[in-house]
Amino acid sequence: MKKSMIVAALLLGYGAAVATTAAAVTPVVAAPARAENAYLSQQDAAARSARVGNVDYTLEFALTGKDSFSGTTTLAFDLADAEGPLTIDLDKATIASVTVNGKAVTPRYNQWFVTLAPQDLKAGRNTVAIAYTRLHSTNGEGLHRMVDPVDGRVYTYSHFEPAAAHQMFALFDQPDLKGTFQVTVTTPADWVVSSTMRESGVTDIAGGKRWTFPRSKKLSPYNFSMHAGPYKVWEDNSGPYPMRLFARQSVAAQVAPKDWFSYTSRGLKFFDQYFGVPYQFEKYDQLLVPDFLYGAMENAAAITFAERAFLHQDEMTAAQRESLAGVIMHEMAHQWFGDLVTMKWWNGLWLNESFASFMGTLATAEATEFTHAWQSFYSDDKQKAYTQDQRVTTHPIETPVPSTANAFDNIDAITYSKGASALKQLRHLLGEEVFRQGVHNYLVKYSYQNAKLDDFIGSLAQAANRDLGPWTREWLYEPGVNTIAAEFSCAGGKIKSFSLHQSAPSAAMPTLREQRVQIGLFNLGQNGLSLSKNLAVTYKGAATAVPELTGAACPDLAYPNYQDWGYAKVQLDKKSFATAQARLHKVADPLLRSMLWQSLWDSVRDGKLPLNAFLDTVLAQAPGEKDYTLLGDILAKVGQSRAYLDNMGPQAAAYRSKVGGRLERMAFAASGAASADKNFQRLWFATFVGVASSQPALAQLADILGGKLVVPGLNVSQDVRWEIVNRLNRFAYPGSEALLAAEQERDKSDSGQAAALAARVIRPDAKVKAEWLANIGDLQTKLPFSKIRQAMQVMYPADQGALNELSAEQRLATLGQVDKAAGPVFMRSYAEAMIPATCTPASVARLQEAIVKLPDLSTGTKRSLLVRHQEDERCVAIKKAMTVF
DSSP: OOHHHHHHHHHHSOSOOOOOOOOOOOOOOSSOSSOSSSSOBHHHHHHHHHHEEEEEEEEEEEOOSSSEEEEEEEEEEEESOOSSOEEEEOOSOEEEEEEETTEEEOOOBOSSEEEEOGGGOOSEEEEEEEEEEEEOBSSSSEEEEEEOTTTOOEEEEEEOTTTOGGGTSOBOOSTTSOEEEEEEEEEOTTOEEEESSOOSEEEEETTEEEEEEOOOOOBOGGGOOEEEESOEEEEEOSSSSOEEEEEOGGGGGGOOHHHHHHHHHHHHHHHHHHHSSOOSSSOEEEEEETTOSSSEEOOTTEEEEEHHHHOOSSOOOHHHHHHHHHHHHHHHHHHHBTTTEEESSGGGHHHHHHHHHHHHHHHHHHHSSOTTHHHHHIIIIIHHHHHHHTSTTOOOSSOOOOBGGGTTTTOSHIIIIIHHHHHHHHHHHHOHHHHHHHHHHHHHHHTTEEEOHHHHHHHHHHHHTSOOHHHHHHHHSSOOOOEEEEEEEEETTEEEEEEEEEEOSBTTBOOOOOEEEEEEEEEEETTEEEEEEEEEEEEOSSEEEOGGGTTSBOOSEEETTGGGOSOOEEOOOHHHHHHHHHHGGGBOOHHHHHHHHHHHHHHHHTTSSOHHHHHHHHHHHGGGOOOHHHHHHHHHHHHHHHHHHHHTGGGGHHHHHHHHHHHHHHHHHHHHHTTTOHHHHHHHHHHHHHHOOSHHHHHHHHHHHHTSSOOTTOOOOHHHHHHHHHHHHHTTOTTHHHHHHHHHHHOOSHHHHHHHHHHHHTSSOHHHHHHHHHHHHOTTOOSOHHHHHHHHHHSSOTTOHHHHHHHHHHHHHTHHHHHHHHOHHHHHHHHHHHSOOOSSHHHHHHHHHHHHHOTTOOHHHHHHHHHHHHHHHHHHHHHHHOSOO
């Protein structure tokens, strides 16, 4: 790709982006082993695994800390026949030699895979050795390299999911060809190395050290890993499995090893007992790594975590500790479900993630102090699933994956959280012990193997002695979220009739599901809104009568998914809705309060409740909320509300100014009032920073940054300082550029660099936007992808609609060209952040036109475009429903 062409297309809207570099072409053969492209199809993977088995890897790496590394892969494997060519995956390497069964051969290599000729292979055991050099990755995949700007130290780590191991070494890069891995690594003298096994020897060599690791147990390639650098290491050997924690030297002071080891040891104990299968990988390493693409990755016995999510320059809040515990548990669950037993192909990735999300939440609730973890799951993860499941891009939980290019197309909240909710519902349907026994049987039967969905469901069905075919079809192969509503009539203060009514999302998604839920009936009294009746029922079809409730006290509020057993959107009856809106503060149960708040918010997003009415409820009731998890959820909805208002442009200016001032004053006052509780105070102050836009509020932030204004009890940590600097620059507060420069001088860490970049790019300055639009469009840029991604995320905040419009037409016109040139890792960030949507009918029409004009977009980018269109329509509808202008 000519970088000048992409930049010109993005900035000027003309020119066609063309590929100008071509990989070396493999000579044409009569029967090509597979398609000549960077990805592996399911069909080709199946054909290869039908021939190959019993794989062992011997890996040698030479790491120097420089831009490139060298390695030798020796593969030993059984081959069923030598009748056709065989491919070995290796990405963008320079090959020094290929030896097949002791014979040197000329490499047939297209920069994606090496093709071995049939005459060099034999039926039975084969050995192939490939020596090569390769550049380190800088986009978070393969063997990523990062230079710490604080001290110049170099750190590397590997990341392979879904199929990026061949960006580090030569292999059969597919999950159903499990193998063993024996590793030798040479490194600089001050480096340490972590891999699947604990090192068996470290010896001094000229200029460094050699690390030797024993052969591992069988793993799918994407679960193997190797990380190396001058990491600081903490150790804890108090439990049955040795634990280590790794982090860069320059951020070590931000790490709380006591918390990490505490949650890890509790999790290992919980899962050993729950699964009835002991942890299999002997030791437990966890590494905090920079520039990570995702939140964490379940590499067997060497789990990686994104620094940006788990490093803080202040004492962790309760919410941050809960997040840490939850992610540790999620990745730990994968050590059994995903690593020990692995899906055969990427269509099964959802089951890995759904199960880990379910089990991670269960372990957090039952093995840590965060006993309310299911409430957090409801407020965050499950709501994302409901949102995703109501979009035009919704999809079944189980979907085909034709190629590794599509492996992450459906990795979203449906995969993680709807799937986890379905498993939670299945556990209620079957019973807790039956479900646990089925999981145990599955893990025992398929240990160190690959399994399919039918194998998992079959184990549960056998334990339950029940046919789960209908449940599987309804829940896993049909998209959409159903709506349930309670309908009842009363006479003489008693229920005369009661039924549950279920509706399908649309005629295109007509499925009605079987679910087991609890119906909660509530009545107002001196002590608020109290539970008067709770009944567990199983419903299916369009209507289910509930005669057991006949004669019960007529409720002021009926909630048909009490305690959140089911996965369904709840539609409150008119009486219950009115009670919820007026009496939220009277509801004692925090989970029920969360669900009622969510019902109000759903009504806003559906255009049934004016956003201004919702904000009136927030202003009246949020300051009195005493549940920390729920308050965080309410204040997150305040942030979303503010984004809607900002997107509404000049039409909403007067109301935005009026309600914005009220929100600013509420959040600032609550910050001061919460000085005795750091968790609540930091929640409220973060909200104040997030809504501050008036000159008086921005002046308060500047004074807090400069020490002129003190909020009692508030620690203005480096993290908080950057949040303030970002907000001041977002609104071009006078002197904010100088404050940015001073803060960048104060904090020279890589996180400080990232924060400074964000504050610079977010400024409402057309010149800055053009400069970074050029950087983003330069696909050959030397800037790390982490910086490009950071810039994308802050380029066009909701309140900068006019600046967004300056290049909106050009970005849409060149979307297809960028999509073809950039690849899925880049496009996941680009499509989410750079497709313009500005909450006007014209913007909606422009997106609709782009959908028609760009039929050949990649699956992921097309979905992003469809979602932007739908959400832009939603914003216009929310604006139309407002009753204040």
